[in-house]
Amino acid sequence: MTFVQIIDCKTSRVDDLNRLMDQWVEQTEGKRTATHSIVGKDRSDGSHIVEIVEFPSYDVAMRNSQLPETDRIFREMVALCDEMPTFTDLDVVRDEALYKANARRLMEQLAQEQELALLDEVLAEGYHDHDPTNEQDVIGMDAVRREVEMWRGGFDFAFTVDDQIAEGDRVCTRWTWRGTHTGDFMGLQPTGMDVSMTGTVIHRFRDDGKIVEGWWQYDLLGLMGQLGAVEG
Numbered sequence: 710m711t712f713v714q715i716i717d718c719k720t721s722r723v724d725d726l727n728r729l730m731d732q733w734v735e736q737t738e739g740k741r742t743a744t745h746s747i748v749g750k751d752r753s754d755g756s757h758i759v760e761i762v763e764f765p766s767y768d769v770a771m772r773n774s775q776l777p778e779t780d781r782i783f784r785e786m787v788a789l790c791d792e793m794p795t796f797t798d799l800d801v802v803r804d805e806a807l808y809k810a811n812a813r814r815l816m817e818q819l820a821q822e823q824e825l826a827l828l829d830e831v832l833a834e835g836y837h838d839h840d841p842t843n844e845q846d847v848i849g850m851d852a853v854r855r856e857v858e859m860w861r862g863g864f865d866f867a868f869t870v871d872d873q874i875a876e877g878d879r880v881c882t883r884w885t886w887r888g889t890h891t892g893d894f895m896g897l898q899p900t901g902m903d904v905s906m907t908g909t910v911i912h913r914f915r916d917d918g919k920i921v922e923g924w925w926q927y928d929l930l931g932l933m934g935q936l937g938a939v940e941g
Contacts, residue, residue, distance in 0.1 A: 711801040718794035733782040742773040816868040833919040863894025
């Protein structure tokens, strides 16, 4: 179970505290077990500092706290603080990565949502789609709907999300696409064949969670080979 520790302190020596944290990162390189760290400053009180540190589990966090470098840095941190820091230990019982969820939701809508107007719920107006299989980028909701209609006209299909990685305002999704060739697709008459392909897409999000840009990579040549359009 993911474990989070919240460190709450007050100090008038914020710059010195930042330098101390830099020293800790440098001196524990290759030993630290934390996976994510966020430091925030209270907008209403510049001396109020909160650090949120994430670990894979409580046991892993304890190994981190037992490092001699961690113990030394903690004592120096206390000396910089106006009062004794407080620690809150939390086992994470719910963790919603909203950008990742919206990326998955888009994949579901592309395949299953009959009313394409609902794409507006996850895509920003002016959405810009980069697809190396298209001669021109797809820009704007009307163009997106035409692209989706082309794929739906050729296949009954669904996506399986195999993996996702989120960093800042971007989410990378690795996916598997499976479909049945039920209609005309790029001039190929329906074969009734079950086909599949794999790919990835990186989506860029704006602050409200809507997707503003996407970069796709997938094995269209392999798909066409399965349909008999090119030699395998």
